[in-house]
Amino acid sequence: MTATRSIVVPRAVNRGGRPAPTRRDSDVTRLLPRPLLVTVIVVLLVVVLAPVLYILFASVNSDVSVAKGAFFPTELHLDNYLKIWTTVDLRNGLLNSVLVCGAVAIVSAAIAVMTAYVLVRYAFKGRLTVLRGLLALQSIPGTLMLLPVFVLFASVATALGIQIIGTRWALGITYLTFALPFSTWVMVTYLRGLPRELEEAARIDGASSFRILTRIVVPLSWPGIVVSGIFAFLLGWNDVLFASVMTNAESRTAAVALQVFGATQEGGAIPLYGQMMAASLICAVPVVVLYLVFQRYLVGGLTAGGVK
Known part of the structure; x- marks a missing residue:
């Protein structure tokens, strides 16, 4: 008998030590x-x-x-x-937008992760109804809720004798009602992909549900939390309709300030196009920075639940 020897052809490697892609690999990818x-x-x-x-x-x-x-x-x-800081009320608008939208993003993400944990890990009567309700709420146009929300806030303000419309916290509550369903649904999708074995091991060691949530679930859910928070932030940052109705001259956001500045430029004279474009770029800077900072979390959060 003659022994046959198999010849292994070494694969070429790149300068960094990684195998170089073959022709078949490049054709497939x-x-x-x-x-x-x-x-x-x-x-x-x-x-x-x-x-x-x-x-x-x-x-x-x-x-x-x-x-x-x-x-x-x-x-x-x-x-x-330099001129836009005097012609446009941009400083006050950016401050209000950052405060309101930042608070909405943090509160929405915190409530969403706790609500999603209960909906995913516990079985109770009405659980499917809540999940279907969250999905149905996302299909309601926001413009249909403008008048009911305004009348509700005005009625509560009259009954309690306090000012609600025109305040930052009233605008934040308005954005929170629209951001919570989407944020909760994102976290439900993300938490379904987390292994239960880690929570079961912690429960065997005597950890409570709150400790499991804060020490295990939240650290593993940062991509989903960041995605839900950013979408809640953008919901308020890009809104003009509710902000123009629920705010006054002191609490108006940057989007409303740009709208007011653009409306004042309508007329026979040439509008201040340069200042309008400069103000628009400055208002876009916080969103761009937000995406660049949390980019690595966004990729994992948006693809959560896509592969099981």
């Missing part, structure tokens, strides 16, 4: 041919970045050039970023 893939990426970048670049260029351009439709600035007007 690549969904489109390279020229078509590059074309699609370029088109998407143009669609996404073109409006952003236009706002950026218009914020340092003259109002006359923007009115004529010029894309690139003909002359730099960096003073637009």
Whole structure:
């Protein structure tokens, strides 16, 4: 008998020590041919970045050039970023937006994780009804709730003799009623993927339900908590309808301040396009920073529940 020896061909490695992808691997992972893939990426970048670049260029351009439709600035007007703090009530608006939306995000995420833990880990009568109700509440348009919420707050203010409409906490409660159903549903989806064995081991060691929630569930649920909090934050940050009705000159948010500034520019004269674009970019900075800080949590939170 002749012994056969198997020859193992070593796989090429990259400079970092990782195996280099073979032709078969690249064919499997690549969904489109390279020229078509590059074309699609370029088109998407143009669609996404073109409006952003236009706002950026218009914020340092003259109002006359923007009115004529010029894309690139003909002359730099960096003073637009300084003038908006006097022409637009942006400082007060940003402060109110950060306080209200930040509080709504924290409270909504905290209540959502506790509610979702009860709905996922405990079986009780009416549990499915609550879950279906959370899903049904997300299909109700917010515009239909504007008048009922306003009448409710006005009636409570008259009965108690206190001011509700025009305060920050009233606006926060309004946003909280719309953010809680979505935040709770996100946390329900995320907690379903957590292993029960960790909680059972902690319960055997004598840990209470509250201790399990704070020491085990919450540390493992940070991606879902961040996603629910960010969506609650954006719900209030981008809102104009409720903020314009439920606030006054002192408690108006940044979105309402931009709306008021844009309305005052309507008329025969050339609007202050440069200052409007500069104010819009400044209002977008907190959201961009929020996404950059919590980007790694967002990826895990948004894909939670997708694979079982």
